Amino acid sequence: MARLFATEKAGGSALYKLHAVTVFAGICLVLCYRATHVPAAGAGRAAWLGMLAAELWFGFYWVITQSVRWCPIRRRTFKDRLAARYGDRLPCVDIFVCTADPQSEPPSLVMATVLSLMAYNYPPEKLNVYLSDDGGSILTFYALWETSAFAKHWLPFCRRYNIEPRSPAVYFADSDNKPNDPRTLEEWSVVKDLYEGMTERIDSVVRSGKVPEEMKVNHKGFSEWNTGGTSKDHHPIVQILIDGKDKGALDSGGNVLPTLVYMAREKRPQYHHNFKAGAMNALIRVSSVISKSPIIMNVDCDMYSNNSDSIREALCFFLDEEMGHKIAFVQYPQNYSNMTKNNIYGNSFSVINQVEFAGLDTWGGPLYIGTGCFHRREILCGRSFNKDYKEDWDQGIKTQHRIDQTEEKIMSPWIMPFIYVFVVKNIYSLYEALTSGDTLRGWWNGQRMWLVKRITSYLYAVIENIRKLLGLSKMGFVVSPKVSDEDESKRYEQEIMEFGTSSPEYVIIATIALLNFVCLVGGLGQILTSGQNMLWNGLLPQIVLCGLLVIINIPIYEAMFLREDRGRIPYSVTLASVGFVMMALFVPIF
Ligand SMILES: O=c1ccn([C@@H]2O[C@H](COP(=O)(O)OP(=O)(O)O[C@H]3O[C@H](CO)[C@@H](O)[C@H](O)[C@H]3O)[C@@H](O)[C@H]2O)c(=O)[nH]1
Numbered sequence: 001m002a003r004l005f006a007t008e009k010a011g012g013s014a015l016y017k018l019h020a021v022t023v024f025a026g027i028c029l030v031l032c033y034r035a036t037h038v039p040a041a042g043a044g045r046a047a048w049l050g051m052l053a054a055e056l057w058f059g060f061y062w063v064i065t066q067s068v069r070w071c072p073i074r075r076r077t078f079k080d081r082l083a084a085r086y087g088d089r090l091p092c093v094d095i096f097v098c099t100a101d102p103q104s105e106p107p108s109l110v111m112a113t114v115l116s117l118m119a120y121n122y123p124p125e126k127l128n129v130y131l132s133d134d135g136g137s138i139l140t141f142y143a144l145w146e147t148s149a150f151a152k153h154w155l156p157f158c159r160r161y162n163i164e165p166r167s168p169a170v171y172f173a174d175s176d177n178k179p180n181d182p183r184t185l186e187e188w189s190v191v192k193d194l195y196e197g198m199t200e201r202i203d204s205v206v207r208s209g210k211v212p213e214e215m216k217v218n219h220k221g222f223s224e225w226n227t228g229g230t231s232k233d234h235h236p237i238v239q240i241l242i243d244g245k246d247k248g249a250l251d252s253g254g255n256v257l258p259t260l261v262y263m264a265r266e267k268r269p270q271y272h273h274n275f276k277a278g279a280m281n282a283l284i285r286v287s288s289v290i291s292k293s294p295i296i297m298n299v300d301c302d303m304y305s306n307n308s309d310s311i312r313e314a315l316c317f318f319l320d321e322e323m324g325h326k327i328a329f330v331q332y333p334q335n336y337s338n339m340t341k342n343n344i345y346g347n348s349f350s351v352i353n354q355v356e357f358a359g360l361d362t363w364g365g366p367l368y369i370g371t372g373c374f375h376r377r378e379i380l381c382g383r384s385f386n387k388d389y390k391e392d393w394d395q396g397i398k399t400q401h402r403i404d405q406t407e408e409k410i411m412s413p414w415i416m417p418f419i420y421v422f423v424v425k426n427i428y429s430l431y432e433a434l435t436s437g438d439t440l441r442g443w444w445n446g447q448r449m450w451l452v453k454r455i456t457s458y459l460y461a462v463i464e465n466i467r468k469l470l471g472l473s474k475m476g477f478v479v480s481p482k483v484s485d486e487d488e489s490k491r492y493e494q495e496i497m498e499f500g501t502s503s504p505e506y507v508i509i510a511t512i513a514l515l516n517f518v519c520l521v522g523g524l525g526q527i528l529t530s531g532q533n534m535l536w537n538g539l540l541p542q543i544v545l546c547g548l549l550v551i552i553n554i555p556i557y558e559a560m561f562l563r564e565d566r567g568r569i570p571y572s573v574t575l576a577s578v579g580f581v582m583m584a585l586f587v588p589i590f
C-alpha cells in the first residue's frame with residue numbers, strides 16, 4: 001500500500017563532513033597539547049586545569065551538536081492519498097489552547113489564535129477546540145462568546161476563498177490580502193467590519209475590567225462568576241459555547257461548526273496549580289468526557305496556525321499503515337512573526353528548524369517544544385516515561401573567563417589546532433545561518449545573545465535547579481507579557497536592545513562587558529609600554545579574543561554610556577557594574 005509520507009535524506013554534504021572530521025581532529029590535537037604540557041605545581045597548574053575543563057566541555061558540546069547534523073532527513077506527506085484512502089473516516093481531533101492572564105495576554109489576540117484553529121481545513125464535526133483559562137476570567141469567557149458568534153462568518157469565508165493564514169488578525173493586517181474583484185471585496189469588507197467590531201468590543205470590555213450587565217443575559221455561562229472567587233481561588237468552570245452535535249449550531253453558510261469549549265480548572269490556594277502543565281492535565285480530563293478524540297493538538301495562546309492543512313499533514317504520519325503505530329507525536333516548528341531583519345535578540349529559529357530538527361528526526365524526532373504539537377491521546381494517558389535530563393552549564397561558564405588568563409606561546413605550532421577549531425567552527429556556524437535565511441548581522445547578534453544567555457539565564461537555571469534539588473525552592477513561572485508600549489516597539493523595529501529596568505541580570509551583562517573592555521585596554525597598554533615582544537610572547541591570542549568580546553559588546557556599552565532613551569541600562573546598573581569591576585581589579589592586589 002502506498003505510503004502516506006516519504007522520508008528523504010537531506011544534505012549530509014561532503015563539505016560538511018570534511019569540516020566536521022577536521023574540526024574533530026583539531027579538538028583532539030588541542031587535548032593532546034594539554035596532556036603533554038602539564039605545568040609544574042605552582043607554575044600555572046590551576047589555569048591549566050581550568051583550560052582543560054573548558055576544552056573538554058567544548059569538545060563534548062561540539063560532538064553533541066554534530067550528532068544532530070550528521071545525517072539529516074526530511075519528511076514529505078501525501079495528503080491526496082490520505083483523502084483518497086480515508087475520505088470522511090478521518091479521526092476526531094481535540095485542540096487545546098492555554099491562556100493565563102487577560103492583562104498580559106490580550107483576549108482579542110487569543111481569539112485570533114482560536115479562530116485560526118477553528119478554521120482548519122478539516123470536517124468541523126470532527127474538530128473540538130478547548131480554551132483553558134488559568135486567569136479564570138469572565139473577560140476571557142466574554143471574548144470567547146463573541147468569537148463563537150464571529151466564527152459563523154469567518155469559517156465559511158475562509159473556506160470559500162481558501163484564505164491563508166486563517167488568523168483574522170494576521171490576515172486583515174496584510175493589505176496585500178485585499179481582493180480586487182468587487183463582489184469578493186464586498187464580502188471581505190463585511191467580514192472585516194465584523195471582525196474589527198468584535199475586537200473593539202473585547203478590548204473595551206477588557207479595558208473596563210467588567211462585562212456590561214446587558215451582555216450577560218446572552219449566555220447562561222456568565223452566571224458562573226456570580227459567586228465571587230478570584231483567579232487563584234475558584235470552582236471549576238466548563239462551558240460549551242458551540243456544541244458540534246447540536247443540529248442547530250450552523251455557520252452562515254449552513255455548515256456544522258466545530259465544538260468550542262471554555263474551561264477554567266478549579267484553583268485553591270492550598271493546591272499548587274503547576275502552571276501550563278496543570279492546565280494541560282485538566283484539559284485532557286475534561287476533553288475525555290466531552291469529545292475524547294484520539295488525536296490532541298496543543299497551541300499557546302499567542303500563536304496562530306499558518307497552514308490550514310496542518311491537521312491533515314499530521315495525520316499522514318499517524319495514519320500511515322507501515323509506521324503510524326510507532327509515532328507518538330508530530331511536532332511542528334515554531335516561528336516568530338514580527339522578527340526584525342537582523343534579529344537583535346538572536347531568537348530566529350531558522351537554524352534550529354531547518355538544520356537541527358531535520359537532524360534530530362534521524363534519532364527519533366525533536367523534543368516536544370510546548371506548542372504546535374499533535375499527540376495521540378493514548379500516549380499522554382497510558383504510558384509513563386522516565387525522564388532523566390540533566391545539564392551542567394556551570395563548568396562552561398566558570399571556565400569561560402579563564403581563556404583570557406593563560407598564555408599560549410604564539411610561535412609554537414600547537415597554536416594551529418586552536419586557531420583552526422575556532423575559525424572553522426565559527427565560519428561553519430555562519431554558513432549554516434546564512435543558508436537557513438539569517439543575515440550576517442543576524443548571526444553576529446545571535447553570537448552576542450549566546451554569550452548573554454550563558455552568563456545570565458542559563459546560570460540562573462543552574463542555580464535554580466540546584467536550589468530545587470536541595471528542596472530550597474519551587475519552580476516558578478512568569479507568564480511572558482504579549483504587549484509592549486509604543487516606545488518599546490519602535491526601538492524593537494530599529495533593532496535597539498531593550499533594558500530599562502534595573503534587573504540583576506543586567507548587572508552581570510554590564511560587568512562582564514566592562515571587565516573585557518578594561519582588560520583589553522590594560523593589555524594594549526602593556527604592549528605599548530613594554531614593546532612588541534609581549535605581543536609575540538603570547539599576548540596576541542588574548543588580545544584577539546578580548547577584542548572580539550569588546551566588539552560584540554558594543555551595544556552594551558552604548559546602552560550604559562551613550563543612550564538617553566528609556567530602554568537604556570539604568571544608571572544604578574552601570575554604577576553597580578563599575579563597582580564590581582573595580583573590585584575585580586583591586587582584589588588581586590591585596
Ligand atoms: O499558569 C500558567 C502559565 C502559562 N500558561 C500558558 O502557557 C503558555 C506559554 O506561556 P508563555 O508565558 O507564553 O511562555 P513562553 O516562554 O512564551 O513559552 C514557551 O515555554 C513554555 C514553558 O516551557 C512552553 O509551555 C511554551 O509552549 C513555550 O512556547 C501560554 O499560552 C500561557 O497562557 C498557562 O496556561 N498557565
Ligand SMILES: [Mn+2]
Nearest residue numbers: 300301302480
Ligand atoms: Mn509564549
